[in-house]
Amino acid sequence: MAAMKPAAFDYHAPATLAGALDLLRGEEARVLAGGQSLVPTMAFRMARPGILVDINRIPALAYAEKRDGALAIGALARHAWFETPRAGGPLGRLLAAVVRHVAHAPIRTRGTFCGSLAHADAASEWCATVLALGGRMRCASATGTREVAAEEWFQGVFTTALQPGEMLTEVRLPLLGPDWRYGFAEFSRRAGDFALAMAVAVLRVEGGVVRQARIALGGIGGTPVLAKEAALALIGAAPTDAVIATAAETAAACCDPQEDIHAPAEYRRDLVRAMTRRALRQALAA
């Protein structure tokens, strides 16, 4: 392969969020967070941003902590931080289980949680997880801030609700009480590769019956999707193997997997069934 070098750009490393937002008013400006997705695309010259706004020198964005009853994850929270639980209860454990599947250690040291949400790869573990949890994205621009719910965030292939000039400053995840259970399963050909299919399940079980359930699928189309029908199949039921099998079957039947060079659609549908079943079994194991 020929040597791959990024096209020329102007580089800025502001020390404050206000400074970064001011620079992002420039039409050609792009946020540089962990660089673990942006720099490869620049090396291929699929991206040629004229201005890079490096947010790595803004200490105020480096946090992942409980705020107002939620886990608030700032734009400089690295993937690796989540290897040790950043929240008590099931949420911290869920994120610690998921992060093991996000790329590799030397990528997790730089790559950021918010960068994954902004990049919105269809096979991003964090994207599917945020959708399953019903997280909220906080966007800021030089003119103001707004919040976007996970359901409205993912708009298409590598496309989110983020507008030009905006930065994703924080993702908020609802804390999960002790009666919440979770499961995560993905299938990828090699450890650390992007998955061909994944399922994230979060459920609240009370008195032996599933009261609330959300299942998100990733890796199968342009965006992560909620498997609403599959979740419905669980609610009000005692989580037996038969109920889990029905939910997994429903997830497979209702999703719309895409074919690409890595796998035909029907293979992905089989994987959705298997991953959903695994995630639910994990969640509901005594």
Add this chain to the structure above:
Amino acid sequence: MSRHVVSFTVNGVPKRVELEARRTLADMLREDCGLTGTHLGCEHGVCGACTVLVDGEPVRSCLMFGVQAEGCAIRTIEGLAAPDGTLNVLQRAFRTHHGLQCGFCTPGFLMLATWLLERDERLDEAALRHAVSSNLCRCTGYQTILDAIRAAAQELDRWEDSAAGEARR
């Protein structure tokens, strides 16, 4: 097309380099510092040949820009052996266990393993395999690389026997 002056240390030696913003950390080390031990395989983050330590953590040096290294302490393969060329424990283990053939991937594996051996947690088989999956080697088949790192960890008393590890071996 901004140009920048960057100050940092490599293997403890202070450096000051003027470069274009688009210069990657890997190219800065190789071209501006003359440290060609850091290898470039894919230049887009998948192979790990370019792994170096930045402030103690492993990083793909093809995915960081040199200008971002301002104030950082960088460690590369050139810093592992003693100044007189005596190999360290890890390097010797790679030689003893045939952890390299063509050697192209070796600097990346050595820097990754250096980090693994310096962490607070002791290393076990599961953690070793999980971490090493990060880098590609087209020659060895990986088993000898695992053998080498395991042996170095044992010699340095950083190894933890684990049931899971025994089952896999």
